[in-house]
Amino acid sequence: MLFVTIFALFGDDFRLAVFTKSADDGFSASMIVCLILFCFEIILAFITKPEYRFSFFFWLDVLSTVSLIFDINWIWNLIQSKASSTLVQSTQIARASRASRAGTRAARIIRVIRVIRLIRIVKLYKLAQARLKKNKASLVRSDVTCRGTAEIHPMNLTKNIAESEQIPEDSISQDFESFGDYKPENENQIKESSTINRKMTSYRRSITVGDKKFDLPQESKVGKKLSELTTMRVIIVVLIMILILPFFNINMYREIDSYVMGLDLIDKFIDDQSKFNFFFNEYIEQHKKDSLPLIYLEVTNKLKWNSSINPDNLRDVEVNIITLDAEDTYEYFSFAIYDLSSQTSMQAGINMIKTFFICLVLTIGSVMFSKDTNEIVLEPLENMIRTVKNISKNPLKAVQEEEQNAVIREEAFEKSDDKNCKKNMILETEILEMLIIKIGALMALGFGEAGSEIIAKNMQQSKGDVDPLMPGKQQLCIFGFTDIRQFPDVTEVLEQDIMIYVNEIALIVHNSVDECLGTTNRNLGDIFLLVWKFPDSVISKDKYKAKTLIISHPYVAQYADLALISYIKIISEINRNKTILKYNENQSILKKLPNFKVKMGFGMHFGWGIEGTIGSEYKIDASYLSPHVNLASRLCAATKQYGVWMLISEYIHNLLSLKMRNLTRRVDRCTFKGSAEPMDIFTIDLNVDNLESYTPRIIDHEKNKKRARVAKRISRDELHKDLWSGVYKSVRKLKEENDLMQMVSDRSVKFYDAFEQALADYLNGQWEIAREGFVKALKLRENDGPCLNMINYIDEYGGVAPVTWPGYRKLLEK
Numbered sequence: 001m002l003f004v005t006i007f008a009l010f011g012d013d014f015r016l017a018v019f020t021k022s023a024d025d026g027f028s029a030s031m032i033v034c035l036i037l038f039c040f041e042i043i044l045a046f047i048t049k050p051e052y053r054f055s056f057f058f059w060l061d062v063l064s065t066v067s068l069i070f071d072i073n074w075i076w077n078l079i080q081s082k083a084s085s086t087l088v089q090s091t092q093i094a095r096a097s098r099a100s101r102a103g104t105r106a107a108r109i110i111r112v113i114r115v116i117r118l119i120r121i122v123k124l125y126k127l128a129q130a131r132l133k134k135n136k137a138s139l140v141r142s143d144v145t146c147r148g149t150a151e152i153h154p155m156n157l158t159k160n161i162a163e164s165e166q167i168p169e170d171s172i173s174q175d176f177e178s179f180g181d182y183k184p185e186n187e188n189q190i191k192e193s194s195t196i197n198r199k200m201t202s203y204r205r206s207i208t209v210g211d212k213k214f215d216l217p218q219e220s221k222v223g224k225k226l227s228e229l230t231t232m233r234v235i236i237v238v239l240i241m242i243l244i245l246p247f248f249n250i251n252m253y254r255e256i257d258s259y260v261m262g263l264d265l266i267d268k269f270i271d272d273q274s275k276f277n278f279f280f281n282e283y284i285e286q287h288k289k290d291s292l293p294l295i296y297l298e299v300t301n302k303l304k305w306n307s308s309i310n311p312d313n314l315r316d317v318e319v320n321i322i323t324l325d326a327e328d329t330y331e332y333f334s335f336a337i338y339d340l341s342s343q344t345s346m347q348a349g350i351n352m353i354k355t356f357f358i359c360l361v362l363t364i365g366s367v368m369f370s371k372d373t374n375e376i377v378l379e380p381l382e383n384m385i386r387t388v389k390n391i392s393k394n395p396l397k398a399v400q401e402e403e404q405n406a407v408i409r410e411e412a413f414e415k416s417d418d419k420n421c422k423k424n425m426i427l428e429t430e431i432l433e434m435l436i437i438k439i440g441a442l443m444a445l446g447f448g449e450a451g452s453e454i455i456a457k458n459m460q461q462s463k464g465d466v467d468p469l470m471p472g473k474q475q476l477c478i479f480g481f482t483d484i485r486q487f488p489d490v491t492e493v494l495e496q497d498i499m500i501y502v503n504e505i506a507l508i509v510h511n512s513v514d515e516c517l518g519t520t521n522r523n524l525g526d527i528f529l530l531v532w533k534f535p536d537s538v539i540s541k542d543k544y545k546a547k548t549l550i551i552s553h554p555y556v557a558q559y560a561d562l563a564l565i566s567y568i569k570i571i572s573e574i575n576r577n578k579t580i581l582k583y584n585e586n587q588s589i590l591k592k593l594p595n596f597k598v599k600m601g602f603g604m605h606f607g608w609g610i611e612g613t614i615g616s617e618y619k620i621d622a623s624y625l626s627p628h629v630n631l632a633s634r635l636c637a638a639t640k641q642y643g644v645w646m647l648i649s650e651y652i653h654n655l656l657s658l659k660m661r662n663l664t665r666r667v668d669r670c671t672f673k674g675s676a677e678p679m680d681i682f683t684i685d686l687n688v689d690n691l692e693s694y695t696p697r698i699i700d701h702e703k704n705k706k707r708a709r710v711a712k713r714i715s716r717d718e719l720h721k722d723l724w725s726g727v728y729k730s731v732r733k734l735k736e737e738n739d740l741m742q743m744v745s746d747r748s749v750k751f752y753d754a755f756e757q758a759l760a761d762y763l764n765g766q767w768e769i770a771r772e773g774f775v776k777a778l779k780l781r782e783n784d785g786p787c788l789n790m791i792n793y794i795d796e797y798g799g800v801a802p803v804t805w806p807g808y809r810k811l812l813e814k
Contacts, residue, residue, distance in 0.1 A: 001041065008034045009355055012071045016348035021315045028073045035072075038065040056232050230373065259287070259322045263334045266299060267324060280305075287338070292320070296337035311337050318344045380433050387436050407710045472612030472625070476539055476547055478563045478604060478652065479629050480518070480530035481636035482509060482570070485599040487526035493588045502526070504580060505598070508573040515712070516566035516733075517559065517720055522623055527633075531624065532563045533611075547608060551655070558723050560606075560655035561730035565740070567602045567646050568686065572739045574598050575688040578695045602646035603635030606655060627674055634672045635681065638811060642667055642683070643785020650680040659731045663744055665752060667786040669763055670809040678808035683786070687746040691739055751780040755787065763808070765801040767794045 007030065015027045042061050045052045052058055069075055262283040269275035280297070284305055287294035296311055298304035311319055320338040484490075484505060491498045502525065510520050513530050522529040538553045549556055574580045580598050583589060589596050607628025613620045635647040644667065653664060664682040671678045722728035734740045758773025771794045778787040793809070 001037070004034050004037050008038070008068060008071075009359075010352050013348040013351040013355070016315075016317070017345045017352070021313060021318075024073045024315065028071075031068055031071045035065065035068045038068070057228075259336060259338070260324065262286070263322060263324055263336060267334050270299065270302065276303075283336070287336075290338075292338050292340055292343055294336055295339045298335060300333040309339055314339065314341060315344070380430055384433050384436050387433070407707050470613060472610035474547065474608050475611045475624070476534045476549060476607070477609050477624065477628075478518075478532040478534075478560060478606050478655075479609065479624065479632040480513075480532075480563065480567070481603045481633045482528050482530065482567075483601050483636055484526040485601060485640075486593060486596070489593055490583075490589060490596075493586075493592055501583065505574065505600075508577065508580070509570055512566045512569040512573065515716065515719075516562040516569070517716065517723075518563060518566060522621065529623070529629070530566075531609075532559060534559070549655070554726055555724055556655055557657040557660075558728075558730045560652060561657050561660045562723070562733070563604065564648065564652070564656065564660060564684070565730060565733050567604070568684065568734070568740055568743060569737075570600065570602070571645050571686055571688065572691065572737075572743060574600060576691045576693050576739060578693055581693055600645075601636050601639035603632045603637070603639065603648075604646065604652050605632040605635060605649040606651040607631070630674055631672055634674075634811070638672075638681070639683075641811075642789050644683040645686055647681050647683055650682070653680070653682050657729070657731065663747075665755065665786075666759060668759070668790075668809060669807065670811050673812050678806075684744065685746070686743045688743060690742065748780060751777055751784075754780060755784075758790070762790060762794070765805045765807070767797070767801045768799055770794065771799055 011027060011031065011034075015023065019027070038061070042058070042065065045061075046058070262279070265279045266276065266283060269279060280299070280303060284294060284297060288307060293307070293309075295307040295309045296305070318339065318341040320340050321335060322338065323333075323335040484502070490501065494501055506523060506528070509528050509530075513520055518530055518532045520528060521531045534549060534556070538550050538556055540548045540550055584597050586596075605628055607626065609624035609626040609629055611624055612622070614623055614625065615621055631649065635649060639645065639647050647667070648664070653661060656664070663684050665685060666680050666682050669678055669680045719728065723730070734744060754773060754777040758770050758777055761767075761773055762770035771791060774787045774790045774794075778784055778791070781787070
């Protein structure tokens with residue numbers, strides 16, 4: 001339709017400017033085709049777009065299409081009642097002259113009406129804008145990067161964010177599910193999900209660039225309405241000016257023509273032959289060489305003259321018939337015909353320039369009218385709507401991406417030469433936009449990864465009701481519990497400062513877990529629940545069997561290794577970080593607890609858990625419920641009994657890579673309260689005595705804190721991508737960080753062989769031999785917690801295994 005619109009605008013003027021009368025029929029046929037196409041377009045839009053029916057643009061389209069009728073030469077001739085016979089027959093000259101003058105005035109009016117077709121240029125402009133937005137959307141994340149942010153210290157923040165999305169959606173470690181994917185568990189949820197999907201269809205259009213898919217930013221209803229009103233007002237103002245101004249020109253109502261004076265002299269001396277001949281010849285000589293030359297002159301029944309140009313070969317608009325206001329009954333009747341083809345051609349060219357100029361005015365006017373509105377109101381509003389939609393799909397990921405994009409924009413602005421372009425005054429729309437992002441960030445922090453689906457479901461509902469309770473969902477996870485030792489006593493000493501104490505430890509726990517691709521699910525004062533959720537792509541989905549991990553997948557072992565390494569990092573930090581070490585020298589604490597040191601216990605187990613909301617409409621928490629979560633908690637509690645930093649179940653041990661397994665030591669086989677299935681439990685021996693302390697760098701500026709968070713998140717995404725592709729092995733993290741390597745390097749082969757042999761004798765019921773073995777191992781490593789625990793346990797039974805010894809110990813404490 002682009003070429004059809006251009007032809008409708010310029011075709012008639014191009015015909016007059018370039019072609020002769022013989023081409024008129026071809027142009028008329030082409031204009032009929034345009035008329036049919038425009039009518040078909042209007043009918044289709046009328047049927048498919050309810051908002052278009054009888055709207056402002058509908059009536060403008062109708063008027064502009066109707067105006068095409070006057071460009072069809074056959075119809076215009078009928079309207080003017082032009083006969084097809086020879087123009088120069090004298091019996092028709094008077095009527096032709098009067099019709100010509102009337103037709104000229106009508107043509108001027110019609111030419112003004114034709115300007116309404118220019119609204120189709122506005123349509124083309126709006127279409128071009130939509131396509132431009134689509135092209136920009138495909139590069140929306142990398143667009144800002146191109147504005148001078150080639151290097152961002154310290155983590156190269158200007159890497160195209162989309163690159164991190166090359167991993168399959170279901171493998172993203174911090175999300176593990178497709179962005180905004182909601183899987184209903186029952187029939188009611190299926191119906192509700194179907195309703196939500198229908199309502200969200202218009203917001204989920206996307207484009208594909210290469211092998212990547214991006215959501216397109218959609219125009220808001222407010223933006224669309226305001227844009228239409230602005231365009232409508234611009235069109236009305238321009239059209240009123242164009243339609244009204246020609247009526248203030250005197251040529252619209254009266255023709256001033258000096259040619260009439262010559263004819264008047266000829267008629268005045270028609271009875272005096274000599275004077276008649278003189279004025280007749282003089283009239284010819286004066287006008288046949290003009291820019292608009294005389295081509296025919298006749299006094300009926302007396303004398304006539306014609307040039308080599310035949311008036312019948314010219315169009316009606318290319319001839320000017322000059323007559324005196326005489327009746328047909330006069331005996332003599334004078335008239336002259338002038339060739340206006342050069343003037344008509346020039347006028348057609350000028351008309352094309354005028355049409356182009358009006359198009360330019362319409363476009364510039366529309367841009368100028370809407371520019372400030374777009375920048376100040378619409379863009380912030382549509383950014384807010386886009387942010388809310390992203391939050392409704394996945395709150396955690398949406399907030400993180402918004403923060404990441406904000407950092408990139410800040411870096412781009414700082415590197416820009418035009419730093420004075422930013423206004424000091426922050427508008428309300430900007431404040432509201434930042435507020436929405438903050439609300440989303442608070443929701444994501446409050447609910448965590450487990451609560452993302454709750455937020456998404458409620459935000460996707462069109463009604464204002466909030467339904468925080470929803471059915472749970474089974475997930476396969478690594479569950480970790482960690483607690484702070486001697487917490488009640490420390491609370492009594494520190495009182496209100498206990499919050500600082502807990503939060504300083506929490507920061508270390510959260511940082512280490514996040515760096516190792518896990519998430520913190522619950523903070524319960526001195527206890528933290530940590531979760532590493534496996535993506536669906538490494539889970540067997542056989543509906544006839546319980547969900548199981550695909551153990552052969554290389555990602556599984558590396559992911560489990562990282563979970564265990566996070567524990568080692570936390571232990572390293574609380575024994576190196578001076579922010580924590582200062583409590584070891586707190587005199588108030590030492591007075592109550594001599595030889596006090598900040599210590600923590602860690603338990604880790606793998607299994608299924610039900611992810612969902614716990615609570616009521618008054619207060620909810622998004623967390624996990626299952627026996628496996630409880631087992632992780634009991635493993636954590638058992639570390640006190642065994643005198644070790646951490647205990648991990650055999651299910652975790654089976655997931656680890658071979659190199660990581662070699663760092664572990666089996667310390668017992670037992671059952672826990674609530675579980676009748678015995679399992680081996682393992683620990684990793686860590687030497688923290690020789691760690692070198694350090695003072696952490698304090699980030700005191702909020703902007704720098706945000707950039708540090710984004711840099712860390714990018715590093716995390718890169719780690720996950722490398723882990724998934726097999727480029728990176730988790731055990732390398734121990735080698736890359738000297739303090740971690742130092743903690744696990746003290747490994748005596750004799751000690752481990754002696755302990756393992758003693759443990760085997762103990763499990764086989766040969767407790768006397770086992771006790772001697774544990775004593776022997778204890779000499780190789782003084783104060784070893786598991787050795788002391790085993791010796792004490794054996795001594796409780798008099799050094800002899802009970803007759804009913806099942807080969808494992810029952811731990812009944814919570």
